[in-house]
Amino acid sequence: GNSVTQMEGPVTLSEEAFLTINCTYTATGYPSLFWYVQYPGEGLQLLLKATKADDKGSNKGFEATYRKETTSFHLEKGSVQVSDSAVYFCALSERSGAGSYQLTFGKGTKLSVIP
Amino acid sequence: GAGVSQSPSNKVTEKGKDVELRCDPISGHTALYWYRQRLGQGLEFLIYFQGNSAPDKSGLPSDRFSAERTGESVSTLTIQRTQQEDSAVYLCASRPGPRVSTEAFFGQGTRLTVV
Numbered sequence: 001g002n003s004v005t006q007m008e009g010p011v012t013l014s015e016e017a018f019l020t021i022n023c024t025y026t027a028t029g030y031p032s033l034f035w036y037v038q039y040p041g042e043g044l045q046l047l048l049k050a051t052k053a054d055d056k057g058s059n060k061g062f063e064a065t066y067r068k069e070t071t072s073f074h075l076e077k078g079s080v081q082v083s084d085s086a087v088y089f090c091a092l093s094e095r096s097g098a099g100s101y102q103l104t105f106g107k108g109t110k111l112s113v114i115p
Numbered sequence: 116g117a118g119v120s121q122s123p124s125n126k127v128t129e130k131g132k133d134v135e136l137r138c139d140p141i142s143g144h145t146a147l148y149w150y151r152q153r154l155g156q157g158l159e160f161l162i163y164f165q166g167n168s169a170p171d172k173s174g175l176p177s178d179r180f181s182a183e184r185t186g187e188s189v190s191t192l193t194i195q196r197t198q199q200e201d202s203a204v205y206l207c208a209s210r211p212g213p214r215v216s217t218e219a220f221f222g223q224g225t226r227l228t229v230v
Contacts, residue, residue: 030215031215032215032216034218036221042223043206043221043222043223043224044158044206044208044221045221046218046219049216049218051215051216089157089158093215093216094215095213095215096171098171099165099168100163100165100171100173101146101163101165101210101213101214101215102160102163102171103148103160103163103208103210103219104160105150105157105158105160106157107156107157108156108157108158
């Protein structure tokens, strides 16, 4: 079945540091890939997505590139801010053999940015 | 409403009681998912509904868990004979349709505490 593996947290960075959160996946076909973010006290919301190989998703200074050869979708940001403190979830969506459009999440990585 | 609505937002129940959780998806969204998020953990898939198709129940952890959805509207998740390990946040999400590339919109969740 499908699976998503992302780096364990928590991650603590100083403001303006570079961020990378690794994500690799297992899928049988051609999934779409997503990063969702959960800010403290809020619900999950989409941060960015990529729907085919070599696509780059970007939003709010975050980027991730769909790498089919390495089955990866690492999240990066050049200069983090305190307001980026949140839990980040990598996810994939693929149509199963039974016709179900599954949406599978990683375990989440908690990021804390300190001033 | 504009977003996915879940009720109640919090539920405290005694061990052995049954509970019913409700999800109102975004109008017109044919796909609906239920997830469980234990404290500090990732999202655990429970069940997926797509229109009038048979639901994907592959994530339900035991026969104490069941869910229903009438057409493309409200869904209810029922947990019978609750146990302490059922304590978690139960999240509902909806998507516009059966496509792998579409964004999922999440509700704020129902925090279930079994005492």
